[in-house]
Amino acid sequence: MFDVRSLPELTFPAGFLWGAATAAYQIEGDNFHSDHWHREKAGGPLAKSGKACNSWELYKEDIALVRALGLKAYRFSLEWARIEPDEGTIDQAAVAQYVDQCARLADAGIQPWITLHHITHPQWFAARGDWLEKANIEAYLRYADFIVPKIAPYAAGWTPINEYNLHGGMPAQPEAHKAAAARKLHALLADAGTYDRIKAHSGKPVGSSIAYVYFQPSRPSRELDDIMARYTAWCSWGFYYHAIRTGEWLYPFAEGGSYPELKGRADQWAVNIYTRHMVDSRQADLRGTRFPYSHLPLLDIPFYTDEFAPDALLFNLQRLTDKPVMITENGWACNDDRFRIAYLAVHLAAFHRAIADGVDLRGWFHWSLMDNYEWGSFKPRFGFYRVDRQTFERTAKPSAGFVRQVAARNGLSGELVREYLDRLPSRADD
Ligand code: BGC
Numbered sequence: 231m232f233d234v235r236s237l238p239e240l241t242f243p244a245g246f247l248w249g250a251a252t253a254a255y256q257i258e259g260d261n262f263h264s265d266h267w268h269r270e271k272a273g274g275p276l277a278k279s280g281k282a283c284n285s286w287e288l289y290k291e292d293i294a295l296v297r298a299l300g301l302k303a304y305r306f307s308l309e310w311a312r313i314e315p316d317e318g319t320i321d322q323a324a325v326a327q328y329v330d331q332c333a334r335l336a337d338a339g340i341q342p343w344i345t346l347h348h349i350t351h352p353q354w355f356a357a358r359g360d361w362l363e364k365a366n367i368e369a370y371l372r373y374a375d376f377i378v379p380k381i382a383p384y385a386a387g388w389t390p391i392n393e394y395n396l397h398g399g400m401p402a403q404p405e406a407h408k409a410a411a412a413r414k415l416h417a418l419l420a421d422a423g424t425y426d427r428i429k430a431h432s433g434k435p436v437g438s439s440i441a442y443v444y445f446q447p448s449r450p451s452r453e454l455d456d457i458m459a460r461y462t463a464w465c466s467w468g469f470y471y472h473a474i475r476t477g478e479w480l481y482p483f484a485e486g487g488s489y490p491e492l493k494g495r496a497d498q499w500a501v502n503i504y505t506r507h508m509v510d511s512r513q514a515d516l517r518g519t520r521f522p523y524s525h526l527p528l529l530d531i532p533f534y535t536d537e538f539a540p541d542a543l544l545f546n547l548q549r550l551t552d553k554p555v556m557i558t559e560n561g562w563a564c565n566d567d568r569f570r571i572a573y574l575a576v577h578l579a580a581f582h583r584a585i586a587d588g589v590d591l592r593g594w595f596h597w598s599l600m601d602n603y604e605w606g607s608f609k610p611r612f613g614f615y616r617v618d619r620q621t622f623e624r625t626a627k628p629s630a631g632f633v634r635q636v637a638a639r640n641g642l643s644g645e646l647v648r649e650y651l652d653r654l655p656s657r658a659d660d
Pocket of ligand 1: 256349392393502559597604605
């Protein structure tokens, strides 16, 4: 076990960027033209996102929230479906609001880090087969051609497409696997095309945010667990780093190929990093069990962030020494905010160690600025701010004060942790 309350003084390199992240669909509300909205309407178990955090109306207030934390950067996404609700039709008012948001952030001394695509597509794009169809890349690049020059005067950094590495599919399900491979290849090509377009207008760093999970063999002494952990890691993110490093598309059970247009199309490795997954070759879906803190009051529902794994994240980061690295998401879903403080302390200590180990880590964006719509539910709470679901009033949690101190002193120590965390919550608090 770790003891974050006795951390030594850890100072980050000068200029280390402290920020927070959100995504449009998860906070704006009323994204009627997005594919996810249509899926919610179709029923099933998905909670309706509805007004989410009502940030489309309250975006100026959200800027003040970032400012109150003393953070110097805000990563947020533009909802393509809001900008282009029907193919070829631009909503100029939506574009103007995004430009205004960027200008206001810059005026407030907060760097806007722009995600052009975060998980959702316009419904018309989904209906045409989204990334599955190679022909659809063009539609995305037209959107990039339109929006990039408008945002470029303000953007401090860019994520062309968030987490397209996540599409699943096991070889035992050949159709799903084939579809996942096609989606990844086409999104890679769209990502690289966007990189070139951004570079024509902006000198700021570009790199798509990759879900960078550490896949750990459940039983390292069993060769097949080890092989399948590496296999899963390749399908999840190995293919991405390889393609950007070499220009080669290489994916299991899919036709490989040389795509010189992919090579070097990222200035930095942008990683979203939360926890690890165990890989168990005895299970048909390869999913092993973690060691959840199930005796602690984390959330009311099962969720993947049930285990701290800072060392695992550190092992993963240590592979990324050939470009600057930006942590574009990192955070923890819990009801008791003291867990967030403990999670942040131990993970920031791991990131500090990564720097000492030679990783050129330039900054960290906390997921998330506020509690938001977590893809089908409002229950996993990742925010520094609580959001009242009726009034949308935002209230700072203790972790907001903690991060303000961390950003102000460019580091942390056990003493600071002790100010915010007298002790870890336990079952006795229920
Ligand atoms: C996604 C976010 C999501 C977060 C927490 C990331 O995979 O980019 O949209 O809310 O993880 O689950």
